[in-house]
Amino acid sequence: MIELHHLNKTYQVDGRQVTALQDIQLQIPAGQIFGIIGRSGAGKSTLLRTLNLLERPDQGRVLIDGIDATALDQAGLRTLRQQIGMVFQHFNLLAHRTVAANIRFALELAGELDASAMAARVAELLALVGLTEQAQQYPAQLSGGQKQRVGIARALANQPKLLLCDEATSALDPQTTQAILQLLLDINERLGLTIVLITHEMAVVRAICDRVAVIDGGSIVEQGTVVDVFLHPQHAASRNMVAEDGHAAVLDLAGKLHSVAGKLLRLTFVDAATYEPVIAEVGQQLASPINILQGSVGRIKDRPYGQLIVGLQGDVSAAQAAFASRGVRCEALAA
């Protein structure tokens, strides 16, 4: 478990103060994939770097499994950092070392294994990220996705309990992004390690995260499960992020449907309800037609969801009760 308590960070730029982090309060459960999403300049990198104290907060505490990282001496910090791997947007590989030697470098720095143990560990890591065949190639001979696989293998070399990902897929095309996200998901499930990632894309959060915090202007403006934040964003910054992931219509439609007769409802289906003929059943039960006006379906991590705006001629409370009894959230919207 990682706990951030009242973190503040200000930079001095040309004699003026730039607030990068403002009273950050976060709890990141062990074993989860936790996303921090925000626009450029929101404070994501600064926040991520406070987790391994690459950036020291001006105020506040960073607790990792109950240990206050901000109070550690240099030796304590070195030990802590060995338990934290980091993956970078631009890979940060050593150009003159082969793939295997790039991964081995992390083991050499830790200095805990002899040569044969290092070779065995490197082979294991290459297999984990699917690069056994490329072991003797140099970074310049690799695709972006392969470079990031090396970056991930290197970050995992010393068996960290926490992996920090700094826009790990932002330099990759959409297909490669999906492959790298699946690799991170696989690693999280197989090794049980906690992953904290920063991104400016809700699609990344939706694909693999369990929980998400939205950062805006250096403050956390919203946090929760991805299902809650994605389907019911409360803050304007979160709504914009969701909208950019192609979910705008359902979120913003309500105000544009003045001409529709009846009441407007937003229905949210998650998991099993997604596959049931709920609309038809409720329409029959209430003996009033339900008119589908707009909709969106997809997946949040491994969970199917659907969100519909419907028009209803009948009684809203009865409809809400009927939908609730079938596991569907139903909100009345102001038309």
Ligand SMILES: Nc1ncnc2c1ncn2[C@@H]1O[C@H](COP(=O)(O)OP(=O)(O)OP(=O)(O)O)[C@@H](O)[C@H]1O
């Ligand atoms: N070393 C620094 N010196 C001065 N100002 C900084 C420094 N690092 C960050 N900042 C400022 O702090 C604020 C937050 O920056 P940060 O890099 O954390 O944001 P970000 O959300 O990661 O942005 P991006 O997605 O563009 O990387 C910005 O206003 C930035 O200009």
